[in-house]
Amino acid sequence: MPTLSKLDEQGLRLAFRQALHARAHGNHPFGAALQDADGEPILAAENSVVTQHDVTGHAELNLIRMASRDIPVAGLRNASLYCSSEPCPMCAGAIVWANVRRVVYGLGMEDIYAVARMPPDQPALRLGSRAVFSAAPYPIEVIGPALEAEARAVHAGFW
Numbered sequence: 585m586p587t588l589s590k591l592d593e594q595g596l597r598l599a600f601r602q603a604l605h606a607r608a609h610g611n612h613p614f615g616a617a618l619q620d621a622d623g624e625p626i627l628a629a630e631n632s633v634v635t636q637h638d639v640t641g642h643a644e645l646n647l648i649r650m651a652s653r654d655i656p657v658a659g660l661r662n663a664s665l666y667c668s669s670e671p672c673p674m675c676a677g678a679i680v681w682a683n684v685r686r687v688v689y690g691l692g693m694e695d696i697y698a699v700a701r702m703p704p705d706q707p708a709l710r711l712g713s714r715a716v717f718s719a720a721p722y723p724i725e726v727i728g729p730a731l732e733a734e735a736r737a738v739h740a741g742f743w
Contacts, residue, residue, distance in 0.1 A: 588730050591623035592688050595666035596731050603668040603738045606630035613738045614668050616643040621662040627651055644675035648682045657683045669696050673709040676716035689728035690735025700743045
């Protein structure tokens with residue numbers, strides 16, 4: 585796995601802060617951030633599943649919705665998407681549709697299931713993001729899990 589750059593660390597830590605904002609607002613602790621090719625932050629979003637009463641209110645999907653309003657799909661091609669945790673299959677699909685070709689995440693999916701103590705019958709698609717990204721018509725660079733101790737700390741005492 586490639587070594588994280590300082591810009592990647594910065595992007596991930598912004599996603600972690602968004603996850604803490606989500607938690608403070610009464611939502612599940614997940615966050616996402618988008619940086620342009622130069623590492624400048626563009627947007628950040630938090631999970632809003634609980635407060636918006638919307639099971640699709642994941643941080644990554646909220647961010648993609650915001651980005652799609654103002655940034656042409658071609659403009660997202662060179663952006664990097666930072667996620668506090670590995671994107672679920674729904675969010676991974678949205679990332680493909682949005683033409684984002686670089687994703688960096690903190691905690692891996694199996695670790696999230698373990699931290700959240702999700703029972704096996706919980707409504708979820710237990711499919712890693714790399715499996716979804718492999719079906720994209722172009723390569724998507726994926727880095728993660730990364731900064732796992734920091735990513736896990738966001739969840740401490742929540743579940």
